[in-house]
Each structure stands twice: as structure tokens, then as C-alpha cells.
Amino acid sequence: MPATPEPLNFTVISTSMNPESRSASLCALAAQQLQEAGHAVTALDLRREALPPFDHDLCYAHPHAEMYHRAIREADGVFLGAPIYNWAVGAGAKNLVELTGSTDPERGLHGAWFDRRVTFLLSGGLEHGYLSHGAFAFGLMVDFRCVVDPHFVYATSGHWEAPGVPGPWLSERLARTVERGVDLSARLRGRTYRSVWEL
Numbered sequence: 001m002p003a004t005p006e007p008l009n010f011t012v013i014s015t016s017m018n019p020e021s022r023s024a025s026l027c028a029l030a031a032q033q034l035q036e037a038g039h040a041v042t043a044l045d046l047r048r049e050a051l052p053p054f055d056h057d058l059c060y061a062h063p064h065a066e067m068y069h070r071a072i073r074e075a076d077g078v079f080l081g082a083p084i085y086n087w088a089v090g091a092g093a094k095n096l097v098e099l100t101g102s103t104d105p106e107r108g109l110h111g112a113w114f115d116r117r118v119t120f121l122l123s124g125g126l127e128h129g130y131l132s133h134g135a136f137a138f139g140l141m142v143d144f145r146c147v148v149d150p151h152f153v154y155a156t157s158g159h160w161e162a163p164g165v166p167g168p169w170l171s172e173r174l175a176r177t178v179e180r181g182v183d184l185s186a187r188l189r190g191r192t193y194r195s196v197w198e199l
Contacts, residue, residue, distance in 0.1 A: 007039050008185055011075040013068075014045040015092035016083045016123075021047075023123035025164045026153055026174060027081035030121055033178045034079075042071045046092045054098035060107060069100045073112035077119065077185030079178070084124035084132045084154075093136065101144060103197060113144035114195045117188055119181035120152040121174075130154045145195035147188060151180040 012031045014024040024045060031043045044067075051068065052059045059065060072078060082089040100112040118140055120133055133152075140146040159170040166174060 008076040008182065008189065009040045009042075009074065010034050010077050010079060010182075010185070011042045011044065011071040012079040012081070013071075013096065014043075014047070014081040015096055016081065016090060017047055017092055018083065019047070020163065021083065021123070022155065022157070022160065023081040023083050023121060025160075025166075026121040026123065026155065027079065028164070029166065029174055030079050030081075030178050033175060034182070037182065039182070042075070044068060044071060046096070051096060051099055054095050054102075056102060056104075059099055060102075060109070065099060068096065069109075069112045072100055072116060073114075075116065076189050077117040077181055079119045079121055079181060081121040082123075082133065084122055084129050087129060087132045089122070089133050089136045097140070111144055111197075113140060113146055115145055115147070115191065115193075116140075117147045117149065117181070117185045119149040119177060119184075120154075121177070122152065122154045124154060124156055127156055143197075147184065149177075149181050149184050151177045153177050 012027050014027040016023045031041045034041045049064050051064055052062045082093040097113065102109055103111045122133055137148045141148055153174050155170050159167050161167045
């Protein structure tokens with residue numbers, strides 16, 4: 001991976017609840033690549049660090065809510081892993097954004113996703129589900145002014161040689177996606193503005 005002027009701070013989040021999740025494997029491999037390049041990595045997994053359903057009330061008191069909020073808002077870039085179900089990202093990803101994206105002045109909350117750089121790591125069953133995350137990505141861009149990386153991974157079962165072992169195409173695609181996610185985050189790190197909710 002090309003060197004950046006200084007180490008960056010990345011958060012890698014796996015949102016699948018499947019015990020044998022392939023998108024979780026993508027996240028683990030991406031986190032390893034980032035760490036080997038000298039970057040700081042916070043790796044979170046909804047199977048391990050669970051979140052409650054979003055209710056705009058008691059969910060904020062959950063012990064993991066602030067951990068996810070901080071990991072997202074303090075990251076130079078977020079790598080978001082998700083499965084594709086029914087032509088959309090899995091429910092875990094949407095619940096995560098609903099909880100950590102909330103703004104409530106009375107609670108001192110401001111959406112963690114504003115201006116984040118987001119790179120997707122996706123696993124699906126059908127090759128032609130390649131763009132199924134599009135509506136979700138558009139929501140991040142419009143609501144939170146996220147910069148969504150045009151480079152992403154979409155892999156099916158046929159792209160793996162064995163569980164956790166990517167085939168040659170997937171290995172190269174993932175390495176290139178992580179490199180370009182780092183490059184994008186490095187180029188945007190110096191922005192001084194902070195976006196807020198607006199029409």
C-alpha cells in the first residue's frame with residue numbers, strides 16, 4: 001500500500017449477524033491490511049458488540065451506543081461491511097446509522113456520520129446485486145454529506161477459495177479498494193468545515 005504522510009485513524013464495522021458472514025471476513029482482511037500499513041484501526045462487529053433496535057429513547061443508554069458513535073465521528077475513514085439481502089444492505093447497517101446518526105440537542109447528540117469518508121465492503125448472493133447498496137449510500141451522502149468512495153468490494157460465494165480465504169480476483173480487488181479508501185481519506189483529512197442538518 002502506498003505510504004501516506006502520516007498514519008490515519010480508521011474504523012472498520014461489520015454489520016452482519018451471520019455467524020459465518022463473508023462480509024465480516026472482508027472487514028477482518030481490510031483491518032489487517034490497514035494495520036500492516038501503519039494505520040490505527042478500531043474494528044467493531046455487531047455480532048460481538050451488539051446494538052439495540054433504534055427507538056430514539058432507551059437505545060442511547062446502551063453501553064455500546066457511545067462506543068460506536070465515537071468510533072465513527074473520530075475516524076478519518078470508515079470501512080462499512082454489510083451483507084446484501086433483498087436488493088439492499090442488511091438491517092444491521094441501517095439500524096447502526098439510525099442510532100449513531102441521530103441529532104438530539106436535549107441529549108447533546110450530533111450525528112456521528114457528518115462528513116465521514118465511507119468505503120463499502122459487501123457480500124451478496126447474486127452477482128447482479130452489485131449496486132444494491134446504492135440507495136443506502138445515497139442516504140449517507142444526502143443526510144450526512146458523507147463522501148462515499150466509488151471504489152468498493154462486492155463479493156459472492158464464488159469469489160472465495162475457502163472461508164476467510166479470498167480468491168485471486170477478490171484478493172486484488174480488496175487490496176486496491178483499501179488502498180484507495182486510504183488515499184481518499186488522506187486527501188480529505190484537512191477539511192475544516194463541519195456539516196449539519198440542512199434542507
